Amino acid sequence: MFAEPLVEKTYTGFDFFKLDTFMTDQHRALRLRVQDFVQLVVLPGINPYWDRAEFPREIAMQIADLGIIGGVIRGYGSAGLDPLEVGLTMYELAKGDGSITTFYGVHSGLAMSSIGLLGSDEQRQRWLPDMAALRKIGAFGLTEPLQGSDAVNVRTTARKDGDSYILNGDKRWIGNASIADLLIIWARDEEGAFGGFVIEDPSQVEGLDIQDITGKIGKRAILNADIHLDQVRIPAANRLAKVRSFKDMAKVLGLGRFGVAWEAAGIAAGAFELALDYAKQREQFGKPIAARQLVQQKLVEMATEVSAMQLICFQMTQLLASNQLSEGVASMAKYNNARKARYVTQLARETMGGNGLLVENHVARLMTDAEVVYTYEGTNEINMLIVGRELTGLNAII
């Protein structure tokens, strides 16, 4: 459906430093495709779902037509994108809506990357083609009620029993869990080794209880769940083959931080563009509010922060593409962009006055999306401390 750009033939998003001129036609085409999806499908439809805190299945499933699922994974029906295409995808989706971005990020990023990077070839063959076509939805269960930032010390256990593993424990905040066909649970085995255990068809599995968390103020249209595992039996063949330590799995989190840094830039850019349009149209005291110095100060502040975020993302992507991206750089990008997204969305919200508080004008939704981004994929403090560790060689996290 979205094979060719439908709305715009040239990119109209904010791009003060002309980063578009450093992209290939392939990058531009992909960016326009995702932009069209956001303008034609996401923005017109998302707000009622957000209001009701309901997953917008009919919107989310159209992502299958965009050629973006599976990110950088090659083969198995996956999109086989390059790092800049992954970043641009996250950026453009986030300009529209954070819930859709997280649905994509959890399924295509966290869940598929876990299988793509850490599964055997047989496991990749078994699960990735259906996930790439969105016939099966994935979820990634790491966080627990008692182990958030300290997820390295997960309490969930996996005990070998013949050809099975028996899983026991609790997980919290797990995105897509209640709609997932494949739920990856991270746990420690009896030897203390870290492992990823894939639960297929969770709704049919005995001993598994999944309850959506209610009352969430950001990303309301993606459902996050509490999970209780009581003697859940899965085939031993469902343990991801290439992971024995938290460090092995951290490769997936590193890619996640890369994507979330782009996401934060997209949220901020989306809010800024809305505020700029509004300020040029809204008249008070006989003039557009954009003609006032105090309003221009906010607009310039937002434009500067968004540009800095874009430049960080662009250079981070060059580093990833040339195998030079360190954990600290990805964390610095996430740290900077998440906190700046919070700042920019608040400036955008206030520039739009009372209208900025209405979900129908989108910016309030983006502002609460920024709150979630500030906390997930490593909180702001944890990402800051990862940078600190790389700068000093001293670990201040534990």
Ligand SMILES: Cc1cc2nc3c(=O)[nH]c(=O)nc-3n(C[C@H](O)[C@H](O)[C@H](O)COP(=O)(O)OP(=O)(O)OC[C@H]3O[C@@H](n4cnc5c(N)ncnc54)[C@H](O)[C@@H]3O)c2cc1C
């Ligand atoms: C909407 C949403 C979606 C999510 N999706 C998923 C998902 O799909 N899968 C999944 O596994 N998880 C998911 N998470 C969980 C997320 O990764 C955690 O919320 C995050 O890691 C923080 O854990 P916590 O909330 O338990 O906070 P805590 O770890 O309890 O932190 C509370 C505060 O203490 C600070 N803190 C903690 N340790 C230190 C330290 N050593 N030094 C300084 N400060 C510290 C933190 O920075 C934070 O400010 C999601 C969370 C949210 C909110």
